[in-house]
Amino acid sequence: MAALSPRSVALRSGGREVTYADLDAMSTRWAARLSRRGVGRGTLVPVLLPRSVDLVIALLAVLKTGAAFALLDRQWPGPHLRAVVDDLRAVVVIDGDAPIDVGVPVWTPPAEPARDSHDLPGGAGVPDFRPAEVSADEACCVFFTSGTTGRPKGVVVPHRAISRLFVDDTFARFDQRTVITLAAATPWDAFALELWGGLLRGGTSVVVEEPFLTPDLLRQVITTDGVNTVWLTSSVFNMIVDEDLQAFAGLEQVMVGGERLSVCHVRRFLETHPTVELTNGYGPVESTVFASTHRVTPMDHLRPGGIPLGVCVPATRICVLNGDRECGDDEEGEICISGDGLAIGYLGDPELTAERFGTYILDGRPTRVYRTGDLGMWRSPDGLLEFRGRADRQIKVRGNRVEPADIEQAILNLSPLVAGCHIVARRTVVGDTYELVAFCVPREKGDPLSGLLGLIGSHLPAYQCPARVVVVDDFPLNDRGKISEARLLERLPARTPVLWPSAESADRPPVGDLAEMVAGGFAEVLGRTAVPRDVSFFAQGGSSLDAARLCARIGQAAGTVVPLSQFYRNSDVDRLAAWLRGVIDEKAPEPEAEGECDLSPVQTTFLLRDVVQPDGLTNHCLLAWTLTGQADLEALDRAVVAVHERHEALRAAYKLEPRPHSVTTDIDAPALHVLRPTCSVESALNALKAELTLPFAPEEGFVWRAAVAPVTPGEVSIFGCSVHHVAFDGWSEAVLADDLSRAYNGEVEAPAPPSLAQLGRQRRRQLDRGDVEGQLSALAEMLRDVPTTVWPRTGRPMAAAGVGVIGERLSPSDYAAVARLARARATTAFTVLLTAWGAAVAEVLGTTDTVVGVPVANRGLAGDELALGCHLAVVPIRLRGPSVYPGPAVTFADAVDGASRRVEEALACQDVPVARLVEVLGPAPRGRPPIFQMMFALQDNRTANLRLNGLSVSRLRLPYPDVPMELHCELWPAEDASLLAEVSYQAGVVPVDVAQALLSVFAHRIRTIES
Known part of the structure; x- marks a missing residue:
């Protein structure tokens, strides 16, 4: 790249930019100096520099001598570092100005790379030095991972193992446009992904000097350095999704790996950033960075096996073996890897190399294979690799591979006072990564083993150190004679709460400090x-x-x-x-009242509906379940009270004057209304719907109710709730069901949801970071001169006012075809479905210019996944022009591409309130809703499963008592991977024949997809 694009920026770091030409020249000069220190082919060079420009220059210099580098962490304990350097048989170590004594001569790079006196004119090279030529099979670098008896083991990686990842048509885009962070831990193979993903293809690597990417730092490098590609461990990805989902805005590619992906976090990410390419990467260090990858789609959350591991990366093969036999599709076995990505072997350990890298007959010829110890299977019919767990105890801690047996042995070697040790991995408080607990049996009964945790920390890397040491008299066994980790965890003492000083103490800080x-x-x-x-x-x-x-x-x-x-x-x-x-600026804004929160534009719209239609039912959100068995009505009533007390949204008053806001009240929970028993389920259901559709009074704090309708004879009843839309949305259904279940069953509550005031402050900061006026201008331009949707008259008499509902189920194979096409066109299933709906509108209504309103789950704030409430935005999407409608000149796949662009443009403007749009665009024609007359939604929120001890519970889907738009098309994924397409329409406005035709054409378009 130095010859092809010498002036292109190779590195950015803290405002400093280094071109490819400068990087090449400086690394050549440093290589000459290293060669004079005995560094060359066959040598391994430990590097202790932190992430920096100097580190990158040093690595290139090592490679130019023909040697291989081993990146080490300065934070590793001294004994660990010395053991690693000893294994490398190093002649020199590269370190900074304050070198660590590891028993090897140190070479410190110059602070400012200077030309030697015998440099060529212009400093382009060194006359007596030429970069070494090495083969693709020679060592490039050494990565260290946990090893037997706690001693680290080095994995020696050849050049071809890295270069294979960055060819054309690989798993991500690596080219001159790529701007990627260099933020991974330096001893890890993911560091190679970040470094060479930029430099081998002419892109730019942005050096991150912080320990790892935080939400604020991610925002900064996107805005300041133009980063468009990042790699994150699953734990860091989950953390950013939880804490600041909008921090990903501006990225084009996100690669995630190191641990199993969380379906919930992936789903939230894709809902908020549908245009960002999210890739799941899998591969142990022995196969160098990735062996397989999968471009994640919104439909993946429906897969029972979780997010797939995908398909092989270039020059790599994965087979699933049962012993020496290759498994068939859908048959579980051990994941085994072959190809150019395999390591040369373990440093100085030929026996272990021979054990883990065996030769097997595959496709009739001997093939070198690495057995991972991971279990998996190739799933039919899509041919994706699925992870099924581990064959041993190995786990991942913050992306690092950890073998508990190794740590146990290390602790026994470190302390003669420990007679036995067993490591148990358990989920942390936030639940997205593991922490280690060391249960130790002392040689002398009663010995507290004080100081053992500090001793461990001085010898093992942080990711291998237990969070706690617990002294036990013995190890309990299960019925198979093995150590029972569940019973061990029962012996784990609760963390002692550290109480605040008394209220009289002068040390207690004032509230708000x-x-x-x-x-x-x-x-x-x-x-x-x-x-x-x-x-x-x-x-x-x-x-x-x-x-x-x-x-x-x-x-x-x-x-x-x-x-x-x-x-x-x-x-x-x-x-x-x-x-x-x-x-912080001392001048803080005026604090708002405790429990008070400004309403969102959508909430304000819901309240205004009540003003315009006091008896309307469009704001009633209904849920119902059939209960089989003897329901404990007192427990159910207590559960209703507990949920009411838990969620401020259910006990708030929602007011339009003097400004739209909500404020928490002390209103009591609604009593569980037990209706009169009826003799049939149908009668009970009708009675329940009549109860649930009674009016609300949100301005007084009355926004929900619960009722149960018994059926006689027999032990069957129907339980239902209704909530005013100002306090509820689709996401809230599962939250309400979960919390009712826990309260009824006497289970421990989930962590407390944030208050209305906390969520309000977070949302204001979120909006402050965006450009709402710019979004308004862009969206208004998109929606100029929106035509009125005209519903054809079919000759049949129109129905009376009311809601009509029709539905059609699409098979799992139909839905899978949607996912395949979405994956092939690098878009979402929602976009494919919307394209099919647009095609139906064009065919039935005869228009290629229509607008649909799309509800967007506006949940990306800290803790709001636990909060019940209305966290919605509604985005208008205009489908205009031939490029988004299939026809003689436009294939369905090409129309998906066109629709994808329209979706991206609209979702980039989702902070704009619809009311502001109406002000800018002007009122709609009399008698029709403003801006759009149709809603289109993929309702893929988590299912509201109610779990009540002693009862068999099944969900009932109640039809909407009324709909605000003239027609709604909603798509409901089912647990069997099918898709229910349901059209609800205002029967006095939309002829039933038109609604049926739209649904029929839409379903036909989906069933005839060719990906």
Whole structure:
């Protein structure tokens, strides 16, 4: 690239830019110096530099000598570092100005790369040095992972293993447009993905000096450095999704790996960023970075096996073996990898290399294969690899491979006071990664083994260190004679709450003080009731990932960025609060009343509907379940009360004057209304619907009700709830069902949802970061001169006013075809479905210019996945012009591409209130809704499954009592992977024949998809 694009920017770091020509020249000069220190082909060079421009130059210099590098972490304990350097048999170590003594001579790069006196004119090279020529099979680098008996093992990787990933038609776009972060831990093979993903294809690598990407840092590198591609561990991805989902805005590609993906987090990401390419990458270090990848689609969350591992990357083959036999489709076995990505072997351990890298007969010829220990299967009919777990105890901790047996052996080697040790991995408080607990049996009964945790920390890397050491007298066994980890965890003492000083104590901070806010953040992330002020976050059991969550939450609450590097220097409550005082503007905005929150534009619209139609039913959201068995009505009533107390949205008054806002009230929970028993399910259902559609009074705080209708004889009843739309949305259905279930069954509550005021503050900050006026201008331009949708008259008499509902079920294979086409066109299933709907509108209504309103789940804030409420935005999407409608000159697949662009344009403007649009565009013609007359929605929210002990429960879908638009098309994915297409329409406006024709043509378009 230095010859092809010498002036292109290769590296960016803290405002500094390095071109390919400069990078080439500097690394050549450094290589000459290293060669004079004995570095060359066959040598392995430890590198202890942090992520920086100098690090990249040093790595290129090592490679130019023909040697291979081994990136080491300066934070590793001394014994661990010395063991690694000893295994490398290094002649020199590359380190910075304050080198660590590892028993090997140190070479320190010059602060400013200078030309040697014998450099060529212009500094392009060194006369007595020429970069070495090496073969693709020679060593390029060494990565270290956990090893037997706790000693690290080096994995020696050849050049071909890395270069195979960055060819044409690989799993992501790597070219001169690529701007990718360099943020992975340096000893990890993911660092190679980030580094060479930029440099081998002429892109730009942006060096991140913070420990890893936080939401604020991600925003910064996107805005300042133009980053469009990132790689994240699954844990960091989950953290950013939880804490600041909008931080991903501006990216084109996100690669995730290191641990199994969370379906919930992936789904939220795709809902908010449908145009960003999300790739799941799988591969142990022995197969170098990735062995398989999968472009994630919205439909993947419906797969029972979770997000697939996908298909093989270039020059790689994956087979699933049962012993020596290759498994068939849908047959579980061990995932085994072959191809150019395989490592040369384990450093200095030929026996282990021979054990893990065997030769097997595949397709009739001997093939070198790495057995991963992971279980999987190739799924038919889509041919995707699915992960099925581990064959042993190995787990991933923050993306690092950890073998508990290795840590157990290391602890036994470290301390003669420990007679036995068993490591148990359990989920952290936030539930998205593992923490390790060491259960230890002392040689002397009663020995507390004090100081053991510190001893472990001084010898093992942080990701291998247990979060806690628990002393036990013995290890309980299960019925198979093995250690029972479940019974061990029962012996885990609860964390002792650290209580605040008494209210009379002068040390207690006043409410609203920064220290109070910081302490609350500490307690929330650590899962405590309260925390001490002068004890480090990490000393209280916090991990680096927990720290990132904390920085994101405190930064949002304080309205400033909290870098991880600053947090590490100010890691207790007092010091962090003092640092915050120094960076925040003293003039804070007027605090709003406790429990008060401005209403969203959508909520305001719902309240205005009540004003215009006091007896209308469009704001009634209904849920119902059939209960078989003897229901405990007292427990059900207690559950209703518990949910009412838990969610402020259910006990708030919603007011339009003096400004649209809500405020929490002390209104009592609605009593569970037990209706008179009826003799049939149909009669009970009718009675229940009559009860649930009674009027609400949101301005007085009455926004929901619950009722049960018994059926006699027999133990059957129908339980239902209705909630005013101002306090409820599709996401809330599952939240309500979960919380009712936990309360009825006496289970532990989920973590508390954020208050209305907290959510309001977060949403205001979110809007402040966006350009609402710019979005308004763009959306208004898109929607100029929207034509009125004319419903054809068919000659049949129109029905009386009311709601008509028709539906048609699409098979799992039909829905799978949607997913395949979406994947092939790099878009979402929603876009494919919307294209089919547009085609139906064009054929039935004879127009190629129509607008549909699309509800968008506006849930990307900290904790709002636990909150019940109305967190919706409605986005108008205009389907105009021949490019979005299939026809003689436009294939269906090409129309999907056109619709995808329209969807992207509209979703980029989703912060715009519809009311503002109406002001700009002017009122709609008399008698029709403003802007759009149709709604189109893919209702793929989590199913509202009610779990009541002792009862068999099944969900009932109740029809809408009324609909605000003239026609609604909704698509409901089912658990069997089929899709219910349902059209609800105003029977007095839309002829039934027209509604049926639209549904029929839509279903036909889906059934005839050819991907």
